[in-house]
Amino acid sequence: MAFDADVYEREVLRPVRVGSGALPEDLLTRYGMTAPLSGRALTEHLRAVRSYWTTKSGGAGGLSRVCKALLAADTALAKTGDLASDAFWRDAARRRDQLRAELVTDLADDLRREYSGGVTEQQLERLPDRYRPLTPAQRREAAAQAGLRLITTIELPVACGLPEAKMRELDGKLIEAGLKSVVAFFMPDVTAPFTLIGGLSVPGSPSLKLGRPVLEEAKEDAAALGNDPASQARRAVLRLVEDGVKNGGDLNRIALAHFAHVLSRSSGSGHAFIVREATSRGLHADDAEVLAASLAGHTGPAPQLISVQEVRDLLTEGRLHAAQQALSSIPAETEGHHEVAAAVAQAQAKVEDLLRQAATADAATVEGLLRRAGAIAGDDPAVIGMLTRLPPPAVTDLSVRSSAGAAELSWRLPPTGFPDVHYRIVRTSGAPAVSVADGATVTTTTATRAADPDPPPGHGVFYTVFATGADPRNPDAAWSPPVSAGHRSLPPVTAAKGRLRDGSAELGWRAHPGTVRVTVRRGTDAPPRGHDDGTEVRGDHDSCVDGGLAADVEYFYAVTAWYRDEASREHAAEAVVISLSARPRVSRKLAPVTGLSVERRGTQVLVAWAWPKGVVLAEVRAGGGPHRISRAAYISAGGCLLPMVDPAVPVEVRSLQADTDGEISYSTPVTAQLEAPAATVSYVVDVVPGGGIRRFLGRGRARRVTVTVDGPCAGDLLVVAARGTVMPLRPEAGEVIARRSLSGRGFAIDVEVPEGIGRRYWLRCFVEGAPGTRLVDPPLSTLKVD
The missing domain is CATH 2.60.40 (Immunoglobulin-like)
Structure with a gap:
């Protein structure tokens, strides 16, 4: 066969030029032969190849240098043997076959160490120069000896309906929720390794599929979630997945794309490392091998290294953990790397300092410290875990009273950053409960009142209230310190x-x-x-x-x-008084009561009046049906006690009397109204979620004021910022930076403190236009910024 210069350049010269520069050890390959030649054919071939080297060596560039090296090696080789003899090339062929056999064995060992399950054709093509003498068939033979299957790669990136930025957000929210994959989100009970390429498959559970039914089930489950950090993260995961589906993706491709996104961050760490990372997240080893190989062979526009600006954005969003991971993939010589690395380190140091303070802080301040840490590193598993284990403060003002044989409890929750709080009421005898597992559970509720409908009569018991910001069904939920009150139920007749x-x-x-x-x-x-x-x-x-x-x-x-x-x-229970009189009564117009008043008595109202002479029965109406009370019962109780009434509804009292024929006479009604209660306004000042790191980048002066209004209030809330070290005692002592009506039950308002206020300032709230309103300030440490 004649010498083919183009094939020789493509298969011999160019691999040498782009590789290490070492000439092929196989002499047949070096001289462009596929098999030993002899006689005239050998002579013509050697003349053609040497002529080619000489011509190319006179040019410029890499091929010229390779041809000069070949000419020099040819001269040296000619001194050691007769290149024109048939025996020389038959011996060279035997040495080539021996070398290839040894290389196949060595390659099998190398492949076995580098890969765990399979290898692709592309990976076999991109072997080191040492294995260049091996044919494609011999390379596949080495892979078989290593116990590796030949893998067909998939196209990356996986199109799933979520752009790269949204996929990064999805990964961050999964981390916050304590989940390793999209499959774990939809199917938390799956523990066996699963495959995703070609659709979800779980060994032993062929019916498990990622489709519309599991998406709808997840939406129903999300409606019952609380507002703890992990639950908020799960709702965000669901929202992002729904966006991907709306944009043309499906759950299988979203789950597979998330794996590709996560593993792309480790694409420079070696095949085995990537496979271990994938299998640790639940993926079957076969799929893990395919993904690792596909990432190694990927030549498209993604996966893409994260930019310095994206790291800054992650810091601003309060995702320090993601920022640290992203920073590790950016070369140190990248412009801006030093500055953003310093910001990441400073944020990490601040989080560590806050966590150290929280470890020794009292219950009144630990929540604020952890929430400040969460505003900086809301995706850090350690911070998420501490916030999840953080209990609300202990309840206050616990009271227990008897009502119609039941025990009615009420309490208050101090200002806190927990959006949803559940309470568990436990009844014990002998001693108050110290944990939610003690005694009998009366009820679990989100209201600040509860009732035990059938307490043991006569026995002294203790009612203890615990609070949690997590799902109360979670056995790991953190409960507040207990608050107890003793009670003895003595139901009257x-x-x-x-x-x-x-x-x-x-x-x-x-x-x-x-x-x-x-x-x-x-x-x-x-x-x-x-x-x-x-x-x-x-x-x-x-x-x-x-x-x-x-x-x-x-x-x-x-x-x-x-x-x-x-x-x-x-x-003894409270006595019930029955009054009876045998005096004859004559139907006549009765005198009305006088001096009517309506006053609050805890959760009840006391209606009082002066009885007309000779009247022993009265009828009271307070927005519902009539309530009759005898003069004796009135005297015994010190008035007429009624359940709490609406201040807008007048209370009406009339004297009444029945004659001997059973006819009832009524006086004209007398009315009075309950004075509306003074409202209580409490508030909490905290860093705006996701914005806590701004201060470390020199931009953050944002704060969130969460307000709770207990009772009707027609006034306005003023948020006042005052410079200096002295706390403002009135709005005029600072600058009003926000105003909001207090007509609702509560709200949250984000404020930006003006730069002109200075670095050290107070942030305090005041009520305007509602005299008598009680304003409850949070701990002073949360109002002062320095």
């Missing part, structure tokens, strides 16, 4: 009534099942003042008859239920 007949009083009532006995004491013209006052009237558990009564006397019967505690000691 109910449905008490009586009537006079032929000089006898017939009384009846209903007693709680836990009642051990009921006593009845009779008084004349006034209720008995105690358990020993008046005359004892014997009866049954739910009724009694009292005879021999005079016709013109008003009688008062105090009915008392008694209970035993855990030590068998008796305790």
Whole structure:
């Protein structure tokens, strides 16, 4: 076969020029032979190849240098043997075959060390110069000896409907949620290695697929999530995935594209490292090999190294962890690398300082410290974990009262940065609960009041309230310190009534099942003042008859239920008074009550008035049905206690009296209204989420003011910034930088402190236009900025 100069240049000279420059050890390859030649054919071939070298060596460039080296090697080789003899080239062919056999063995060892499951044709083509003598078939033979399968790569980047910036955001939110892949987000129970190339496949679970049903199920689950950092991150993951689907992607391609995005950051770390990273995230080794090989052979526009500006953006977004990862992929000689590296280091130092302070801080300040750390490194697993384990502050103002046999509890939560708080109420006997696992759980609620409908009557118990900012069903949820209150339930008798007949009083009532006995004491013209006052009237558990009564006397019967505690000691419930009178009544126009007043008494209202002479019954209306109360019951209770009423609804009281025929006479009504309560306004000042790092880049003066309004308030909230070290005591002492109506239940407002205020300043809120409003400041350390 004649010497082909073009093939020789392409297959021999150019690989030498672009490689290490070493000439091929295989002499047949060096001289452009595919097999040993002999006779005239050998002579013609040597003349042609040497002529080619001579011609090329006279030019310029890399090929000229290679040909000069070949000519020099040819001269040296001619001194050691007869290149024109057939035997020389047959011996060269034997040495080539021996060399190739050794190279196949060496290559198999190298491939076994470098790759774990498979190798691509492209990777076999891009071997070091040492393996250049091997044919493609011999290279595949070496791969087979190494136990590697030949891999067909996939096209990168994977088109999934999410641009690179959104994919980076998706990865960051998965990290915040504590997840390693999109598959783990939709199928948290999958533990076996799964494949994604060609669609999701889980060994042993052929029905598991990534499609519309799992997306809809995830949307339903998201509706029940709380507002802790991990839950917020999960909602963000769902939003980004939905965007990808809307833009033409599907869940399988999004999941595969996320793996390609994550692994591209490690594309310079070696094949085995990339495969280990992929399998550690749940991907099957076969898919991991394909992705690693595809990244190694990728020549398109992506994956792309992150720019210095993108690192700055990540810092500004409060994603320090992602910024550190991105910075590691930027060459140190890149313009701006030194400055952004210093900003990353400074942010890391600040986070570490905040975490050190939080480790020894008291409960009142640890939340603020951790939230400041979260504003800088909201994607850092350590910070996320500490925020997730952070409990809300202990509740305050816990009170317990009896109502119709139930125990009603109410409490307050101090100002906190937790958007959603759940409360668990635990009932114990003997001692207060110290953990949510103690005693019996009464209820779990998001309201600041609860009721135990059936507390054990007579027994002393403790009610303890715990608070958490996480899902209360999570066994790892962090609960606040306990706050307890003691209570003894002593339900009075109910449905008490009586009537006079032929000089006898017939009384009846209903007693709680836990009642051990009921006593009845009779008084004349006034209720008995105690358990020993008046005359004892014997009866049954739910009724009694009292005879021999005079016709013109008003009688008062105090009915008392008694209970035993855990030590068998008796305790009396509040007495219920029944008034009866045998005086004849004549229908007539009654005098109205006078001096009507309506006042708050905790969660109830006290309605009080002066009774007209001779009137023993009154009817009270407060926006609902009528409530009748006797003069005796009024005197016993010190007034008429009603559930809390709407201040906008007037309370109406009328005297009433029934004559001997059962006809009822009413007085004209008298009305009064409950004075509207003074509102309580509390607030928390914190760094704007995602903006905490601005201060380290010299740009951050943004703050978020979260306001809670307890009760109606018609005033405005003023946010005032005041320079210096003295806290402002009135709005005029600083500059009003924001104003907001307090007509709602609460809100959050972001403010930017003007540069003219200076570096050291106070940020404090005031209420304007609502006299009497109670303003609760947060800890002073959160108001002062220096």
